[in-house]
Amino acid sequence: MKKTWWKEAVVYQVYWRSFYDSNGDGIGDLEGLLSKLNYIKELGADVIWLNPMYESPDKDNGYDISDYYKVMEKAGDMQTVERLVSEVHKLGMKIIMDLVVNHTSDQHPWFLESRSSKDNPKRDWYIWKDAKDEKEPNNWRSYFTPSPWEWDVKTGQYYFHSFASEQPDLNWENLEVREEIYRIMRFWLDKGIDGFRMDVINLLAKEKGYKDAEDPYDLSYLGNNPGIHEYLQEMNREVLRYYDIMTVGEIPFVTPEDGLLYVGENRNELHTLFHFQVADDMRVWDMLRYKEIQKLWYEGLKGKGWNSQFLNNHDHTRQVTRYGNDGKYRAESAKLLATLVHTLPGTPYIFQGEEIGMTGVCFEDIEDYQDIAMKNKYREQVGLGEAPDKVLRDLQPLSRDNSRTPVQWDVSENAGFTKGVPWIKVNPNYTVINVKEELKNPDSVLHYYKKLIALRKENEVMVYGDYDDLSEGNLELYIYTRTLDEVTWLIVLNHSENINKVNWPEKLGVRDKELLLWNYSSMANDESDSKMILRPFESRIYQIA
Ligand code: ISL
Ligand code: CA
Numbered sequence: 179m180k181k182t183w184w185k186e187a188v189v190y191q192v193y194w195r196s197f198y199d200s201n202g203d204g205i206g207d208l209e210g211l212l213s214k215l216n217y218i219k220e221l222g223a224d225v226i227w228l229n230p231m232y233e234s235p236d237k238d239n240g241y242d243i244s245d246y247y248k249v250m251e252k253a254g255d256m257q258t259v260e261r262l263v264s265e266v267h268k269l270g271m272k273i274i275m276d277l278v279v280n281h282t283s284d285q286h287p288w289f290l291e292s293r294s295s296k297d298n299p300k301r302d303w304y305i306w307k308d309a310k311d312e313k314e315p316n317n318w319r320s321y322f323t324p325s326p327w328e329w330d331v332k333t334g335q336y337y338f339h340s341f342a343s344e345q346p347d348l349n350w351e352n353l354e355v356r357e358e359i360y361r362i363m364r365f366w367l368d369k370g371i372d373g374f375r376m377d378v379i380n381l382l383a384k385e386k387g388y389k390d391a392e393d394p395y396d397l398s399y400l401g402n403n404p405g406i407h408e409y410l411q412e413m414n415r416e417v418l419r420y421y422d423i424m425t426v427g428e429i430p431f432v433t434p435e436d437g438l439l440y441v442g443e444n445r446n447e448l449h450t451l452f453h454f455q456v457a458d459d460m461r462v463w464d465m466l467r468y469k470e471i472q473k474l475w476y477e478g479l480k481g482k483g484w485n486s487q488f489l490n491n492h493d494h495t496r497q498v499t500r501y502g503n504d505g506k507y508r509a510e511s512a513k514l515l516a517t518l519v520h521t522l523p524g525t526p527y528i529f530q531g532e533e534i535g536m537t538g539v540c541f542e543d544i545e546d547y548q549d550i551a552m553k554n555k556y557r558e559q560v561g562l563g564e565a566p567d568k569v570l571r572d573l574q575p576l577s578r579d580n581s582r583t584p585v586q587w588d589v590s591e592n593a594g595f596t597k598g599v600p601w602i603k604v605n606p607n608y609t610v611i612n613v614k615e616e617l618k619n620p621d622s623v624l625h626y627y628k629k630l631i632a633l634r635k636e637n638e639v640m641v642y643g644d645y646d647d648l649s650e651g652n653l654e655l656y657i658y659t660r661t662l663d664e665v666t667w668l669i670v671l672n673h674s675e676n677i678n679k680v681n682w683p684e685k686l687g688v689r690d691k692e693l694l695l696w697n698y699s700s701m702a703n704d705e706s707d708s709k710m711i712l713r714p715f716e717s718r719i720y721q722i723a
Pocket of ligand 1: 238377378457492493
């Protein structure tokens with residue numbers, strides 16, 4: 179497999195509004211990020227992925243853009259972005275930005291024009307349809323609302339939105355739209371950024387018949403429609419191929435087979451992708467399903483395309499809460515999950531705060547939640563007559579705000595995130611879980627991440643090694659090898675609260691072994707050369723010779 183920097187990289191996601199507030203308005207900002215760049219550098223990350231910071235009414239935290247050429251005031255200004263790019267580069271890191279081009283804000287001048295009259299030249303920049311029998315054109319749902327169709331009184335038609343009604347979808351069939359998007363992309367790439375994380379990029383092409391869905395709740399009709407690969411190949415031809423960049427597509431509803439069509443090295447589309455098989459299929463940890471997903475993607479992409487590894491981001495509940503144990507074994511399980519993400523095939527992503535084992539939140543009051551997806555859903559369910567308390571309880575575990583609370587820097591007020599009133603409440607456990615504390619403690623989750631990331635820098639086997647699962651069918655243990663030329667690594671994980679005794683894998687024979695990284699500090703008494711005694715959430719990386 180061809181070697182490239184973005185395969186070897188570790189990406190650190192900065193959700194800037196919750197990262198660090200430099201001016202006391204309660205909202206994180208780019209100046210705040212600038213002041214913490216050394217922290218990210220010292221962690222060992224190579225690439226920063228910055229969530230959208232373009233001009234926006236901010237209904238969906240920046241994913242509703244009203245001017246692609248401007249910077250949101252809350253985040254900073256154009257000079258700050260330029261300084262950020264240059265400082266990141268000075269530190270030997272790279273920075274990729276969010277590209278949100280499936281939809282714009284309903285306040286974008288293009289949309290304001292489009293909705294102004296049926297014969298406006300921009301009418302066709304969005305998707306407009308007549309009513310069908312005085313109702314919505316079909317029975318679909320959107321991600322955030324009961325219907326993706328919003329009635330426009332003035333012009334008497336519906337417009338289409340895959341997300342909130344404030345986020346109308348662009349009409350990618352229109353060549354002018356595509357050309358304008360390519361101009362925007364060049365504008366940012368020419369500022370020196372190192373690539374894009376492309377928001378729901380497989381949604382650009384629509385199912386043109388807009389036929390009723392059998393199951394409106396299975397939103398997969400929104401993505402992977404005919405024409406999508408032509409758009410991405412055109413985007414590559416027009417823009418991407420002229421730059422040494424990294425492109426990662428956010429691509430829901432794909433199996434490895436479909437995924438390869440986006441990231442196959444012979445396809446001239448994207449470099450890598452976020453698929454959502456883990457996040458969508460596993461509400462909680464499911465060992466067998468997880469292993470199956472890893473195997474299918476490894477075999478499906480092997481030698482042909484590149485995967486990404488992540489267990490959380492700004493849309494998904496923090497991994498230690500959702501997939502680990504955020505109580506008694508918080509530190510152990512945070513380290514175990516980190517080991518997984520960084521030793522499985524694909525580029526690993528860290529979502530800010532994950533590196534100190536931050537946990538999800540559980541606010542008592544719906545008013546403390548800020549997320550439009552959750553608020554809309556709450557309103558819908560309560561409107562249907564469900565008990566507000568129950569609705570809140572049902573929505574809490576997967577609320578996107580679980581991962582959006584401010585980064586916990588120290589024990590001072592508001593976790594040291596802001597001198598003002600934070601835009602979203604700080605997780606009260608900051609008095610225990612915070613960066614300052616983690617830096618002091620040599621056994622902390624943070625120090626474990628540093629070691630794990632450093633290993634990747636020195637060992638290509640972690641990046642390019644073949645993968646072999648030695649633990650298929652086991653519900654608690656995940657044991658696999660990565661092998662590159664003469665080097666074999668064995669990764670041993672006990673994803674459970676039980677003690678598991680396991681024989682040294684027969685397949686590997688008796689060999690010299692070196693324990694490279696470990697989340698415990700001494701062996702159990704009955705551990706021997708031929709038998710491993712694995713304690714709750716124990717995780718080991720061996721090099722064997
Ligand atoms: O689980 C998912 C996919 O099956 C979703 O989280 C999906 O990734 C998501 O809803 C799409 O997210 C992206 O686009 C949204 C924005 O609200 C999210 O923050 C962004 O990550 C609309 O732009
Ligand atoms: Ca601020």
